[in-house]
Amino acid sequence: MPIKLKMMVLCLFIAVSLSLQAQNLDKQLVEQELTWRAIEGAWGYEVVIREGDTEIINTQIQEAQFNFSLPPGEYEFTIRTLNKFKKPVNSTDWKPLIIVEALQPVIRNFTPQKEFLKSNGDLVLNADVYQVKEETQFILLSSKNNEISGTMRALEKEKVEIAFPMSALEPGEYVLSARDPSGLEDKASIIPLTLLPIIKPKIEDLNLYRIQQQQVYTDIEITGRNFDEGSQVKITRQGQEFLPYELERKSPELLIMSIITGDNPPGRYSLKVINPSGESDTKENSFFMEEAPAMEEIQYTPPAETSELLGGISFVAVAEQSHGESDPLFPGFVLKARQDLVNSRFWSSPGLRPLGVELFLDSSHLEYKNAPFLYHQLYMGLSVYYRIKLAGKWTLIPKLGIGVSTLWVNEEGLLGELVQGDSGYSGISGLSLQRELKSGWFMEGGIDYRETRYTGGYFNTFHTWLAGGLRF
Secondary structure: OOEEEEEEEOOOOOEEEOOOOOEEEOOOOEEEEEEEOOOOOOOEEEEEEEEOOEEEEEEEEOOOEEEEEEOOEEEEEEEEEEOOOOOEEEEOOOEEEEEOOOOOOEEEEEEOOEEEEOOOOEEEEEEEEEOOOOOOEEEEEEOOOOEEEOEEEEEEOOEEEEEEEHHHOOOEEEEEEEEOOOOOEEEOOOOOEEEEEOOOOEEEEEOOOEEEOOOEEEEEEEEEEOOOOOOEEEEEEOOEEEOOOEEEEEEOOEEEEEEEOOOOOOEEEEEEEEOOOOOEEEEEEEEEEEOOOOOOOOOOOOOOOOEEEEEEEEEEEEEEEOOOOEEEOOOEEEEEEEEEOOOHHHHOOHHHOOEEEEEEEEEEEEEEOOOOEEEEEEEEEEEEEEOEEOOOOEEEEEEEEEEEEEEEEEEOOOOOEEEEEEEEEEEEEEEEEEEEOOOOEEEEEEEEEEEEEEOOOEEEEEEEEEEEEEEO
C-alpha cells in the first residue's frame, strides 16, 4: 500500500513545574501526516506506531489520512484495513518512520567571495551558517538558475567547509544556498560569489627602451593584451628586481608606469607583467640601463663684495627706566660697518655662509619728565648677523650683540651745564630689512631692542632706524 509522508515543524515547549523557582522544557514535537490510497469496501483503518517494542499510538480512523505529533526520533508504523465489524483483514509490513526536526539555516557569511576559476580541483568555501547540520545541503545557484551541489568536508559548530567541483563551474556570479532536508532554505543573495576567468597577459611593446641610473621616468607605456585589474609589474635582471613606484591600468591593452632607477647596476633588464590570477608574461631585455655620468664636484666661490658701510638716523622709545619717565627729544645718528665671514671654514658649510659681524655706533637723546634734564647716550658695540634671502632683492638680517654705552646729563637744555656722567654695558637684539639698489648701493631699515645697565640705574629702549649704504 503506497504511503505518503509529510513533515512540518511544530515547536511546542511544554512547561512542567518542578518547583516554585525551576522549570523544565519538554521535547519539541513535530507534526506529521500519513496518507494512503483508500481501500474500497473498508470501514476504516487501524494505525499503529511503535518505538522499539513499545506501541505509542494505536487508533482506528475512517479516513485514509492520519495526523499526529511526535518528538524527533526513529519509529515504525503499520496500517491495517478494517471490515465493517472493525476487524483487521490485512495490514502493511512494519515500515520505518524517521522524524527529524526541521531547521531554518541562515548563511551569515562565507569566504572567499571572489575567486579565479581553475581548470581542475575544487572550489572550497568556508561558511558561517546558523542552524546547520550534517544533512544540510549546499548549492551554488548560477545566474542561469543552474544548481551545482557541494560536498560538506567539515562541520564544527556553525563553521562549515564546502567543496564544489571546478569542472562544473564557469565564470560569473553565483548565490550560495543552504537547504535543510525539510525543504527550508536560505540564499545568501546579498553576498554573491564571483568566479573570475584566468587570463594570461601578453606584452607587445614599450615606448621607452633606454634608461639611466639615478633617474626618474614617468608615463612609460606598456602595450599588450589581457592586462587585468590589479596587475603588477616587475623589472628584473639576474635575480635582482625593482618595482615601479606608480602603476596605472588604463585599459586591458595599456599600462602606464613610473620608475626610479636608483643605483641598480647597468645592463639589460626584463619586464614582467603579473595578473592577479598569477598568470604572467615576460618580455626579455625590455630595457637597457645606462651608467649614470660621473658627478662633477661643485666649487663654491665666495662673492667678491663682502663688506658694507651704512649710515642714517635713529629714533628712540623708552620701554622701561629705573628713575621716572622720559620722552624722545630728537633723532640720533647710526653708523654701521659690516663684514661677511667668507673664509674657507665658514664658506665650506652652506649653513654658515650668511654669517657676518657688525661694528656699530649710535646716539640717542631723551628729555626727563620729572626735572629739567636731558639724557644723552652714545652706544658702541659688536654684533653677529645672519642674512636670509627673500624674494626679489630683499634680505632679512637678524642680529645679536653686546656693547658699551656712555651717558651724560645736561641741565636746562641741550647746551646747559653737564651735571652727571656715567658708563655701562648693553645687550642688543635686532632685525632689519635690506633692499638692493644699483651699483652696490642699498637701503635698510630696522628696529633694535637694547638693555643698558649704568652705575646709577638702567634704560630698556627700542631704536628704530633708517640708513643707506654701499656694499663693496
